[in-house]
Amino acid sequence: MTARIPDDVAAPRVYRDLDGRERGGWVLGLTLPQALACLVLAVPVLFALAAGRWGQVVGLLPVAALLGVLVVVPVRGRPAARWLADLVSFRTGVLMRWSLWQSRAAAGFAGPPGEPDLPGVLARVEFPDGPPFRDQGRLCLIHDTGDGRWGATARLGHSGVGMLTDAECERLAARLGHLLVAIGRREVVDRLSLLVRTVPDDGVEYGLWRSLHESAAAPPLARQAADELDRTIGAASVRTELFVTVSGPESALRRPAAAAGGGIGGRASVLYRVLDGLDDALTTLGVRSVSWLSGSGMAAAIRTGFNPAAATALARAGGGHPPALAGPAFAPPPTARAYHHDGFSSISYAVVMPSTGTVFGSLGPLLAARSTGERRTVAIHYEALSARAAARAVRAGRFRSTATRDWRAARGVGDTASDRRRSDGARDQEAAVDAGQSMVRFTVAASVTVPADRDVEDHAARLENDASGRFRLLRLELAQDSAFVAAVLPVGIGLPRLRGGLDG
Secondary structure, eight states: OEEEEOOOTTOOSEEOOOOBOSSOOSBTTBOHHHHHHHHHHHHHHHHHHHTTOHHHHHHHHHHHHHHHHHHHSEETTEEHHHHHHHHHHHHHHHHTTSSOEEOTTTTTOOOOTTSOOOOGGGGGEEOOEEEEOTTSOEEEOEEETTTTEEEEEEEEEEOOSTTOOHHHHHHHHHHHHHHHHHHHTOSSOOEEEEEEEEOOOOSHHHHHHHHHHOOTTOOHHHHHHHHHHHHHHHHHOOOEEEEEEEEEEHHHHHHHHHHTTSHHHHHHHHHHHHHHHHHHHHHTTTEEEEEEOOHHHHHHHHHHHHOGGGHHHHHHHOSOOOGGGSSOSEEOOOOSSOEEETTEEEEEEEEEOOTTOEETTTTGGGGOOOSTTOEEEEEEEEEEOOHHHHHHHHHHHHHHHHHHHHHHHHTTOOOOHHHHHHHHHHHHHHHHHHTTOEEEEEEEEEEEEEETTSOHHHHHHHHHHHHTTTOEEEEOTTOHHHHHHHHHOSSSOOOOOOOTTTTO
């Protein structure tokens, strides 16, 4: 999806134009492959009709219509033909045991401590150590060899936006827009991912802390008030951890990295220049602390993503976590609707933004854990388009919208309210980009994780209830292992490659 980012502090807090598709259909709303498929299906029917073979027409027309429906009509985000292809790929992977994964350490063949051992799409990611960065030591670089990207991740300290006023939220929304605009105008990085994870709490840690700090001489009224606060505020409050990942393509890093010495060190030097100025920009968003992760810190962040119960043991260890043990010990083949890992089960969704727009902070209800031991996550992946790419995108969108509207008018077909809204939105986007504002691609993913002995479908239904009336959750079936990476792990994976050639 694409959206226009306001570049005005006084801009309204409502984010609109969130349902723009990267590549719209030119032929009656169909993409080029869909239009060609429909044309191929119609050719035998037309030949039979031209030859006057009415029996063949009667026999071929229902078959062509049925296949056309399978190719064109979307069912929960994907046409039926795509569902069939994905199902065949999924079942093939399960039968061939390609999706079955066990760590080398669990099998007794532990490799070098600094070499990560991760399943699925994470197998293509490397985590080399960069040179020292200011006073934070050596940072962990994220090298996505599949997409050809380099990045780094930081753990942020933030107090949240739940208690802020509307005016304060407006200011934060405008500052986030300024940050994305600044990223779009840089030549090195173009993506920023924000990940919020709740920390599962069964009450044991708090109970232990209270037993150690409770005074035996406290008045009974004070004890009663503390117990009442535990039952009310304690049940509604939740601890969270926040990560930000910044990355850039290899094509943009190669030349300045070569000037800086080349190799990993050169790419790290180029990234560090961006990270050095990013701390101040994040501080304007209410961030209290920015800690860029080292290799052991990244390994701990990934490990607690797969196994939330490991957080306490890692905190007691204190000395970090070797990258070789960052992944799960065992991950059975994923089911079509859930992903199972290290005694936990997760269900991940793509969050579809409403066409009417949304407000800053509206994703908060998706993080409201409803029971002890439950973890929820929300990840937002942004990619700021360059000025050239944004101009091409809005021109193409306006031309497509105008052509469709003129075609409808020539045939006497009236516009619906949604057609008028899209047409007006295309013109507004073109005017905004021409005035210096930016356009971003984005995806939003949400996930819920519970111990494997619980009914994960029940917790998923609660997440869907929290999104009801605000957003539409699209369960990423047949791809739950990859969706888990996009929604839970702070590695910057979650935004597909730009389609339609808009990257200039």
